[in-house]
Amino acid sequence: MPLLNKPKEELIALLEAERQHTECLQHKADHLQSKADHLQHTADSLQQQVEELKRLLFGAKRERFIAKDPDQMVLPFAIDQQQASDAIEEEVTVSRKKAKKIPHPGRHAFPAHLPVEEVILEPEQDTSNMTCIGQAVTEELDIIPMRLLLRRFIRPKYVDKAGAGAIVIAPAPNRALPKCQAAPGLLAQILVDKFVYHLPIYRQRERFKQEQIDLPASTIDSWQRLSANLLDPLYACLKNRVLQQGYLQVDETPIRVLDKKKKGKSHRGYHWVYHSPMEKVVLFDYREGRGREGPAEMLQDFKGFMQTDGYAVYEQFGQRPDIELIYCWAHARRYFEKALDENRLAAEAVLLKIQQLYDVERSLRETNLSAKEIHEARLDRSLPILNELGKWLAKNNKNFVPKSLMGKACNYTMKRWDGLLAYLYDGQLQIDNNPIENTIRPNALGRKNYLFCGSHDGARRAAMMYSFMGTCKLHGINPFAWLKYVIENIADHPINRIQELLPQHFLKQVN
Numbered sequence: 001m002p003l004l005n006k007p008k009e010e011l012i013a014l015l016e017a018e019r020q021h022t023e024c025l026q027h028k029a030d031h032l033q034s035k036a037d038h039l040q041h042t043a044d045s046l047q048q049q050v051e052e053l054k055r056l057l058f059g060a061k062r063e064r065f066i067a068k069d070p071d072q073m074v075l076p077f078a079i080d081q082q083q084a085s086d087a088i089e090e091e092v093t094v095s096r097k098k099a100k101k102i103p104h105p106g107r108h109a110f111p112a113h114l115p116v117e118e119v120i121l122e123p124e125q126d127t128s129n130m131t132c133i134g135q136a137v138t139e140e141l142d143i144i145p146m147r148l149l150l151r152r153f154i155r156p157k158y159v160d161k162a163g164a165g166a167i168v169i170a171p172a173p174n175r176a177l178p179k180c181q182a183a184p185g186l187l188a189q190i191l192v193d194k195f196v197y198h199l200p201i202y203r204q205r206e207r208f209k210q211e212q213i214d215l216p217a218s219t220i221d222s223w224q225r226l227s228a229n230l231l232d233p234l235y236a237c238l239k240n241r242v243l244q245q246g247y248l249q250v251d252e253t254p255i256r257v258l259d260k261k262k263k264g265k266s267h268r269g270y271h272w273v274y275h276s277p278m279e280k281v282v283l284f285d286y287r288e289g290r291g292r293e294g295p296a297e298m299l300q301d302f303k304g305f306m307q308t309d310g311y312a313v314y315e316q317f318g319q320r321p322d323i324e325l326i327y328c329w330a331h332a333r334r335y336f337e338k339a340l341d342e343n344r345l346a347a348e349a350v351l352l353k354i355q356q357l358y359d360v361e362r363s364l365r366e367t368n369l370s371a372k373e374i375h376e377a378r379l380d381r382s383l384p385i386l387n388e389l390g391k392w393l394a395k396n397n398k399n400f401v402p403k404s405l406m407g408k409a410c411n412y413t414m415k416r417w418d419g420l421l422a423y424l425y426d427g428q429l430q431i432d433n434n435p436i437e438n439t440i441r442p443n444a445l446g447r448k449n450y451l452f453c454g455s456h457d458g459a460r461r462a463a464m465m466y467s468f469m470g471t472c473k474l475h476g477i478n479p480f481a482w483l484k485y486v487i488e489n490i491a492d493h494p495i496n497r498i499q500e501l502l503p504q505h506f507l508k509q510v511n
Contacts, residue, residue, distance in 0.1 A: 041403065048405060051341070110141065148211050151183060176487045177226050187227050188483040190220060195465040196442070196479050200450035221454075228461040230490060235464045237498050238471070242283040245276040246304035247428060249436040250314065252290060253443050256452035257459045266452050269459050271443060271466070272298065275436040278428060280474040281504060282439045284463035288456060292316055299323075305426070307433055310416060318419070327419035329354060330432035335409035343406045346396065350409070353389040357382055361431050374427030386421055393417075439470045471503040482506045 158168040176184050193199040199207075201217050208215050242248070252272045259267040270290050274283040287294035292313040299306070299317065307326040308314040318325035333354045339347040360381045364374050393414055400407035413420065423429040443466055453459040472479040486501050493501060500508075 146207060148213060176230060176491060180226060182223050184484050184487040187223055187487055188480050190223060191227060191465060191483060192480045195469050198446045198449040228464055233498055234501055238467055238502060239283055242274050242276055242281050243302055245279060247278055249275040249307045249433050251433060251436045251440060253440045255447060255459055257456055258452055258454050271463055273436055273440055275439055277430060277435055282467060282470040284466040286459045286463040305429060309433060310412060324422060325419050326422040326429060327416040328433035329420060330434055332413045332420060335412050339405035339409050342404060346406055353385055356385050371427030378424050383424060468503060475504050477503050477506055
């Protein structure tokens, strides 16, 4: 039946059905388009992750940013022939001053504390009738490989010739570890080799074998454990010292640990690191997880400035009235540096401002200013830059997709804006957390060499040794000399003056 001959009500019903069908198709199309957009976004996100992983594996690790110079001329690929001929016919006169030849400063002198072995080489000719008019001296630096020696303490026994008196004998020498055959120097060397030079026990065993000494791995491990027990009171003293500081930088780094409860795989533990830039001390604290319980327990009595990255666990400390949370500009900068390939124009605009902030910090480090003068200089020079950057972020943030690299960078920075400005409060505060990342680097090198700790107790002992070795490095102290001195003296040192044995006080003790 033709549509024109159908009743009006039936035509209206057909139109309504057609409209509903069209809406249903449109809804399906919208749903498919939304799904396609989601899949495209997922693909873009995964591609970004692949590019980031490729960059970490094969690219430069240095986060260096060099802005394009707008005044730099571009070399043209197409040159007009007339311009070329004009350029050829033009006479150019260049005057240049000949560089002054700088004399070679010579070789660096060797340190005066080195022992000197003199070897006199006489000529083969007879010199008995000759006069010596001088010497030609040639120096070379040599090395004596690890030399082990057996120190034997002999205590003669004496008695009165009549045989009536008591036996007289010298007292036994004080031993750092009773009944332990390792001297303080050997114990110190084993610990330094492990936690400064990252030599696992099996590699140290190979070095001993070259000297015809076969030390079981269990023996070396036992010496490490006993030495750590000896140093435990000093570690507690260091912990109290660090937590009494008014300014701490905090970070965490993973470490693999063997756990008897997890067969076939290792446990992922964490070393939480607390660094005091003012006193130059560092504290590693081992925890089995990355949750907030570890730092909350450690910092329950801490008051002052606390500088961290953007990890959410640290936000709890920003709610405490006695802690001022400071965020790290190096981490904020890292997000924009990653967005360069996605949106170079916008990312470069932010990176140029951050570069200006670091130029201010660099110039302040080069001058011997007090904390008050640094504070005033930052307010005068850095605050205007930060105000301009804040206005730019507020104005342009809406132009970026939130899940894009540039959107993530802006959101990260704006969410933590107050904490990023907090370094302006005091001249002793630093613009970033880079110093604490430098103290974590030995831990990362150690992971690549000995791969894991044998137990949770072993990870705690590693935290102790990284604390001591890191503090020695910050003060420019030879870790072997410090550790040998401490092992020799800690047993007889008064417990109420144990802080005198900390690395930062070592030079006062030996001088």
